[in-house]
Amino acid sequence: MWSTEQRNRLYLENEVLHREEFTQFSVYWYKETDTYEASGNTWSNSGKLYTLAIPIPSGFPQARPPMYITYPLPLYAANGNPISRLGVSHDMHTLAPSSSGQVQICHWRDNRWHSGILLHKVFLKGLIWIEAYEQHLATGRPLAEFVSTMKEYA
Amino acid sequence: MTTDPQQQQMIREAMKAIAERRPGRSKLVYDKTKRTIVAVTEGTQTPRALNITADDADMFGVATLSSHWLTERWGTLLRDRMIPVRFSSWDGGDALTQLEIGPLPASSLVEGVVVLGSDIPGPAGASLRIALHPGKGPVSEDSTIVAPDGSVHHATAHAQRNGEDHPLDTHFVDLQPDLALRRSSLLETNVLKDKTVLLVGVGTGGGHAAVELAKCGVGRFDLIDADRLTVGNVVRHPGGLSQVGRLKVNVMRDMILDKNPDAQVTIHPFEVTSHNVETIRPLIARADVVICGTDNRPSKLLINRLCIEENKTALYGGAFRRAYGGQVLRVRPKTSPCHECFVAAMPEESTDEEISSQQAADAVAYSDRPVAVEPGLSLDVLPIANMLTKLALMELVADTSSTLRVLKADYAAPWYLWLNRPEPGTRYADWPALSESIDEMTINRWYGIDLARDSDCPVCGDFIATLAASYGLDPKNFGDLAAPPAKE
Numbered sequence: 001m002w003s004t005e006q007r008n009r010l011y012l013e014n015e016v017l018h019r020e021e022f023t024q025f026s027v028y029w030y031k032e033t034d035t036y037e038a039s040g041n042t043w044s045n046s047g048k049l050y051t052l053a054i055p056i057p058s059g060f061p062q063a064r065p066p067m068y069i070t071y072p073l074p075l076y077a078a079n080g081n082p083i084s085r086l087g088v089s090h091d092m093h094t095l096a097p098s099s100s101g102q103v104q105i106c107h108w109r110d111n112r113w114h115s116g117i118l119l120h121k122v123f124l125k126g127l128i129w130i131e132a133y134e135q136h137l138a139t140g141r142p143l144a145e146f147v148s149t150m151k152e153y154a
Numbered sequence: 155m156t157t158d159p160q161q162q163q164m165i166r167e168a169m170k171a172i173a174e175r176r177p178g179r180s181k182l183v184y185d186k187t188k189r190t191i192v193a194v195t196e197g198t199q200t201p202r203a204l205n206i207t208a209d210d211a212d213m214f215g216v217a218t219l220s221s222h223w224l225t226e227r228w229g230t231l232l233r234d235r236m237i238p239v240r241f242s243s244w245d246g247g248d249a250l251t252q253l254e255i256g257p258l259p260a261s262s263l264v265e266g267v268v269v270l271g272s273d274i275p276g277p278a279g280a281s282l283r284i285a286l287h288p289g290k291g292p293v294s295e296d297s298t299i300v301a302p303d304g305s306v307h308h309a310t311a312h313a314q315r316n317g318e319d320h321p322l323d324t325h326f327v328d329l330q331p332d333l334a335l336r337r338s339s340l341l342e343t344n345v346l347k348d349k350t351v352l353l354v355g356v357g358t359g360g361g362h363a364a365v366e367l368a369k370c371g372v373g374r375f376d377l378i379d380a381d382r383l384t385v386g387n388v389v390r391h392p393g394g395l396s397q398v399g400r401l402k403v404n405v406m407r408d409m410i411l412d413k414n415p416d417a418q419v420t421i422h423p424f425e426v427t428s429h430n431v432e433t434i435r436p437l438i439a440r441a442d443v444v445i446c447g448t449d450n451r452p453s454k455l456l457i458n459r460l461c462i463e464e465n466k467t468a469l470y471g472g473a474f475r476r477a478y479g480g481q482v483l484r485v486r487p488k489t490s491p492c493h494e495c496f497v498a499a500m501p502e503e504s505t506d507e508e509i510s511s512q513q514a515a516d517a518v519a520y521s522d523r524p525v526a527v528e529p530g531l532s533l534d535v536l537p538i539a540n541m542l543t544k545l546a547l548m549e550l551v552a553d554t555s556s557t558l559r560v561l562k563a564d565y566a567a568p569w570y571l572w573l574n575r576p577e578p579g580t581r582y583a584d585w586p587a588l589s590e591s592i593d594e595m596t597i598n599r600w601y602g603i604d605l606a607r608d609s610d611c612p613v614c615g616d617f618i619a620t621l622a623a624s625y626g627l628d629p630k631n632f633g634d635l636a637a638p639p640a641k642e
Contacts, residue, residue, distance in 0.1 A: 007632075008618050008632050009618055010635060011632040011633070011635055012618055012621060012627070012629075012632070014635055015622075015625060015627055016621070016625065019625050026635075026636065027635055028636060028637060028638035029634060029635040029636065029637060030638065036635070039638070058428050058429070059427070059428025059431075059452075059456060061612060062428070062452070062456050062458075062613075063452060063456070086522075087521055088521040088522075089520055089521065089522050090520030090522050090523040091520075110450065110452050110517055111450060111507065111517055112451075112505060113451065113455075114451075114455065114497045115455065115459075115494050115612035116494070116498055116611075116612050116617070
């Protein structure tokens with residue numbers, strides 16, 4: 001059950017996304033299950049399509065929301081193996097994948113997350129991760145080498 | 155006190171004879187010429203002089219019973235002439251402590267019986283027999299008990315060990331008056347016994363705070379923790395090796411009751427997650443103060459939000475890595491910075507946490523970059539636990555004319571910092587040595603630090619209103635969000 005504070009926060013998160021010109025992303029309400037998800041299709045600088053999805057946890061915003069790449073599925077590493085097989089990886093900046101094998105991007109660790117971080121910033125880190133991922137594909141080097149500026153501090 | 159086995163045996167025989175009011179082989183006699191007490195044993199030509207001192211009284215073991223327990227059963231004793239009672243046997247039978255006195259039994263138990271009058275035989279199998287003899291005062295002796303009808307009884311005790319009879323001293327104890335006497339001069343024990351403390355996390359810090367609060371006479375505890383005591387915990391946690399494997403909440407419940415037997419302790423062995431909000435909220439609502447000693451941020455942020463919503467003061471304590479220091483944050487809702495304000499204002503300090511368990515290590519590490527478990531020393535965590543306890547007490551007696559009231563100005567700050575050592579690689583590495591500093595910050599001192607509330611805090615401030623206003627939005631006009639687009 002969501003509190004009024006939570007529903008207002010999510011409504012505002014959606015407004016911020018759109019006003020910050022992240023119009024490819026929105027926060028949606030699944031009325032039947034009374035659940036929320038922020039998601040959208042985005043294109044990398046090279047023009048490839050990706051779908052990012054953030055299922056909103058019931059403890060949001062105190063609880064950190066996970067961010068998954070739901071398309072392409074599976075998402076392959078430069079060596080041809082699904083990235084989801086790596087699990088929690090520093091080299092690829094990933095956390096535990098979803099049960100269906102969707103890669104979870106490490107945007108903030110639990111011990112760094114706080115309620116003042118907006119979904120707008122989370123998606124921003126998702127976009128940075130995608131660009132770094134494509135550099136990983138092009139070079140075979142660990143993705144972590146391309147996101148050294150992706151500090152966890154807000 | 156004599157250590158001569160022969161003298162001890164003679165004294166024991168003489169004392170036994172005196173206690174049983176019968177002639178024995180040995181007698182204690184005052185020898186005027188030697189100006190000392192001598193033991194005279196039949197068949198012995200020369201009396202042995204004994205340098206008996208007051209300590210010789212302690213050469214006998216002790217059987218300890220609750221006088222409250224016995225007087226409550228006095229009617230049964232009058233009717234049946236005997237009451238069975240079980241004892242913990244400590245130190246090879248040197249101390250026999252009635253089980254009802256504390257929650258932690260010894261590994262060896264002894265069946266005993268209290269009988270009214272020396273002519274009542276105890277039941278078979280009873281290894282300890284305590285006989286009550288009607289008499290007159292003085293009632294101040296440990297072995298004397300006053301019955302509900304006002305009659306005075308003196309106790310003599312005998313234990314059977316290895317087929318031998320061993321006299322014991324009997325001590326009747328009155329638990330609550332004895333416990334309260336030691337703390338009532340400084341603390342409002344009448345106030346504290348009705349106060350409730352919720353401890354979220356009873357590891358090293360929370361566990362020690364719980365025991366200290368029990369010693370102070372706090373009467374009600376709610377304990378939340380899902381962990382079990384491990385061997386590795388024992389060098390820091392109040393629980394010992396004999397309790398390894400038990401849930402920490404059970405270990406701490408027994409330790410609290412061992413210090414304050416009248417305390418009401420309720421255990422809640424679950425994790426603090428958003429799935430348990432509706433279970434945790436009423437515990438916060440009924441608490442007078444909340445102590446959060448968990449080792450992860452998500453639980454602290456959750457407890458913070460609930461405490462703000464329930465308007466309850468909370469204390470957050472934690473050690474820095476390898477316990478080179480630590481901090482305590484006191485949050486008084488709407489009047490001092492909350493934990494979210496603290497996290498936003500002090501990002502470095504709020505993430506400097508001790509890695510005391512594999513679970514904590516996993517929370518900050520990637521599987522391909524493991525983080526070592528590096529707990530600090532217990533003695534380095536205890537200052538933080540003591541500060542948590544002191545601040546909790548201040549909250550519990552805040553509305554009384556407590557002696558602690560004089561500390562109000564000393565503990566006015568919301569955030570307290572302590573350093574055990576100037577850890578290399580930290581901003582404290584260059585602190586001056588304790589012996590050289592006059593007025594600079596040093597190790598081994600508490601610093602109360604003022605910190606402003608964040609008026610735009612997402613939990614205790616107007617985050618949504620302020621953020622909405624910055625985009626020209628009015629929360630009053632917020633509605634439902636759209637449904638997701640239909641999938642192609």
